[in-house]
Amino acid sequence: MNYRALLLVITVSLFSCSPNDLVITKNGASSYEIVHLGTATEGEYKAATTLQEYISKISGAELPLMDESSQTTDTPKIYVGNINEDDLEPQEISLKTENKNIYISGGSDEAISNAVFVFLEDYLGCKWYAPNAESIPSSTTITLPTIDYSYTPDILTRTVHSRLFYENEVFAKQHKVTTEAFPHYAPEAKVHTFHRFMPEEVFYESHPEYYALRGDKRLPTQLCLTNPTVLEIVTDSVSALFKRNPEASVVSVSQDDNQQYCQCESCNAIDTAEGSPAGTMIHFVNKVAAAFPEKTISTLAYQHTRKPPKTAPSENVLITLCSIECDRSASIAEKCTDFSEDLSGWSTLTDNIRIWDYTTQFTNFLAPFPNIHTLRPNIQLFRNNNAKWVFEQHSHHPSELFELRSYLTAKLLWNPDQDLDALVTEFTNGYYEEAGPFIKQYVDLIHSKIKEDEDFFLFLYGDPSEAFSSYLSPELLQEYTQLFNDAEKAIVDKPELINRVKLARMGIDFAVLEASRKNLTPDYRLTSTNENGTQITNPKVALLLDNFTNTAKENNITLMNEMGFKVSEYGANYISALEIAKRNNKAKGKNVVSLTAPKKYAEENPMVLTDGALGGSSFYANWLGYEGNDLEVVVDLGETQTINTISMAFLQVTNHVVFFPSSVQYFGSSDNKRFTALGTITNPKPLSKTSKMNDIHYYDLKMQPQKYRYIKVTAKNTATPYWHHAAGLPSWIFSDEIIID
Structure with a gap:
């Protein structure tokens, strides 16, 4: 069944009649009028006009809007507001039909607005996928079954940290979430x-x-x-x-x-x-x-303060409990039991709990991050432990599957017990139309693959390079790419939908670019060899990078990560990497010995410095790390060679205590015993409070041609300054490929 046929079936089912149904409109006309309180607030009045607007959009019928004092006696009514003065809780909504009348009520202005949007969505079939994408049924006849529905959300303050809601107040109201992070x-x-x-x-x-x-x-x-x-x-x-x-x-x-x-x-x-x-x-x-x-005083239960104490917070103290450490490959209850225990402990001390949860990869906003299957059980966990306020920290800026994630999270905050798979299907079919089934296949496939890898730790501060032997293997990258190719073919004559699919595929395109940076396979590499045996830029990678950066530019996607690293900088750095990859490098593949001890990253293998793979903006991506000590390595070129230039890249991520070295010194030797100083490069960007948070710098040395077999590099660690948030802790140096010519 194609998408248009599916819409027709839904419309017919929504607006078909049974003997007990109320006929709200027929053939584009209506005998109903919309009634609000004579003392209606601005919010109540707006809710009534919203209902009027959407009934007109659906059927063409213009229902009159009036207050109680001017309503017509014998005309059926749709009452908006707490007309009957029912004793409703502030967040409670009520939808009822009685004697041909319809009552849409709520215990507050916010609840009345929520009630109208529930009525429009659940009973009239309206859907709002994104600020620029809604699905409104079209039928001159609207009928309603008997309704007797009331609902009070368990989570009273619902926030999704997404600019889709912050910058679009109406869209936020449609999804019943806040329009700011900290109301x-x-x-x-x-x-x-x-x-x-x-x-x-x-x-x-x-x-x-x-x-x-x-x-x-x-x-x-x-x-x-x-x-x-x-x-x-x-x-x-x-x-x-x-x-x-x-x-x-x-x-x-x-x-x-x-x-x-x-x-x-x-x-x-x-x-x-x-x-x-x-x-x-x-x-x-x-x-x-x-x-x-x-007043209320808010404080954090975060990192060292996450474990509850014995003393209870005062009644006007709001505990904001944060789940930053958790593995996102499965639910918190399954893979972050320490947090679950702490949540349970706090819930015995106080009823005033705000959850600060995290749903994206902050080091790589646009990378595939298969955690969608965890959203529902995590929000249920929060609800079950008496959290009345949940802040889901998404990226705010666009990230992988941004519209889908914003939609799902808002839906689940309103009702954590909804069927997640049904919501994903609803969104992909509605937002991507004929391309939707292919996007849904991608979502299902990548999540099934991370579930198969039970040992994978999906970290908020990770990198796609960690998953190249898991859910982002070369074989799977090819499958994902084909699904997106098929999705684009399905809507080839619809430019707006093609743009939506291109946005959705940015995660996989980014993963392929990063796999190519690592020269992961013959298909995924930065260079290829032409018929003359010359190294040239891989044309597939060049085209992919062009598509990636253009899609970002056309859709106002500016940031790669929370450290402020821009998409434009990523593109420029990648172009630089393409040029570097083509350079003659006498060190490539040569043996490297580290005289000081690296730690944790790149498997602590100094050969990463000559493997031909280039590091990206994250320290997980092919960087060799040194914590609290200097870098000192020696490269054996295998034979004495003429040296003209030496270059080495270093990474800076200041919020993670990764700083550029204060200086880098190069030495040459013919016997690996007596070394001659060749030159010292001082950091041209000394660390300060205003230093760029995420950056890459090449320490380049040009010299008169000299012959050496061994090249030694020393990089001096920059100590963590007293004013830094990690004062007293050792800092890191991260180094990448040595280029010698």
């Missing part, structure tokens, strides 16, 4: 606020005792929560925030984004007695909250 919060105090209340630039030099004791030194990573002056300053700051923002009811008093909490004697005594570093936090926040009994 009711003071705008200057949403999360990670310690450094805002007490900036180290202001207090640290004169009062180091206000800050965390780490070892034998005070560092401005966190606050000392047992210092009475700190409590006084923070309380005064909160008071000032509420005065500046009288409409705000919430201020966050929460740790900064690191685990370098205070270990002074006083703080440590409380944390030990409470069984968690959350002990000092709750003691401190409860004291702040006591000064504002009519």
Whole structure:
């Protein structure tokens, strides 16, 4: 059955009559009128006009809109608002038919709006897939069965961190989610606020005792929560925030984004007695909250404070519990049991829980991230543990299958018990039309493959390169690519749908580009050899990169990751990698010995520096890492050769404590014993608070031609500065391919 035929079947089933049905419109006309309260608020009135608008879109009938005082006595009515003054909870909605009348009610303006959109979607067949994509049935006759429906959502504040909702208020209302990430919060105090209340630039030099004791030194990573002056300053700051923002009811008093909490004697005594570093936090926040009994003080249960203490939060303290560490290849209940236990523990201490969950890969927004199957069980877990406020941190900016993910998450927050597979099918068929079945096959296939790999850890800060032996194997990449090719063929004469499919395939195109960067197979590589035996750019990769960057540009997709790495920068870096891959490299395939110890990444194998594969913007992608020590490696060229240039790439990801080396020095030797200094390259971009967060830099040395067999490289580690959130912790150097010519 094709898509148009399917729509016809749905329309016929929705608008066919049975003897007890109400006939709302017939042949484009109606005897009904829409009635709202005479004292209707702006929100109630808007809900009534929305209903009027969509009934007209569906049937062509223009139902009159009037208040109670002007309604016609003998005319059937659609009442919008709590006309009967039913005793409804603030979020409760009610839909009823009685004596030919229809009652659409809610316990608040928000609930009345929600009730109208439930009525339009569930009973009149309207669908809203994206701000620019809705499906409205077309029928001059609208009939309704008997309705007696009420519903109160378990999750009362529902937020999907997606610009589709933040930038489109109507779309957010259609899906019953918030239009901002932190509703009711003071705008200057949403999360990670310690450094805002007490900036180290202001207090640290004169009062180091206000800050965390780490070892034998005070560092401005966190606050000392047992210092009475700190409590006084923070309380005064909160008071000032509420005065500046009288409409705000919430201020966050929460740790900064690191685990370098205070270990002074006083703080440590409380944390030990409470069984968690959350002990000092709750003691401190409860004291702040006591000064504002009519307001809410939010704090984090995050990383070191995630485990609940013994002391309960005050009634006006909102606990924001964060699941950042969890493996996303399966549900939290299955693969993140520590978090589940902590959630259960907090739920016994307080009814005031906000969940901060994560649904995308922050290091690679556009990479395939097969976690859709976890959305439903995770939201059910939150609901079952009394979380009334759920914030699903998607990428905000466009990411893989952005529209689908935004749609599914909003739907499940409203009702966590909906059938996930049915929702995916509903969206793919509606949004992609004839291409939908192929997109659905892709979604099903990639999720089935990660489920088969039970040992795979799907991390929020991972990289596609981790999955090239799993759900992104070369064979599967070919299958996925073919599905998207088939999807495009199915809608070849529909430019708008082709663009939607191109957006959907960006994840797989990105994965193929990254596989090619690693020279994964003869099909996936940066270069090919022409008939003259010359290395040229792989034309398939060049075309794919062009399509990828153009699709991004045409759809205002600007970011690759949360560190601010731009799609334009990715494209420029990739073009540079294509040129580098064609360069003559006397070091390629040659043996490398590391004189200092690498750690964790690239299997700690120094041969990654001469394997011909080039690293990307993530430290998982072909980079050799050194933590807290300098890099020192020696390349054996196998024989004495003339050297003109030496180059080596280094990565910077400042929020993950990855810094450019302060300097790189190159040496040459003929016997691997006596080395001659060839030159030193100093970092031209010294680390500062304003340093680019995600960057790649080549330390290039041009020299007079000299002959050597061995080339040694030393890169000096840049120590973590006192002002960095990881102060006191070792920093990383990440290095890539050595190019010698």
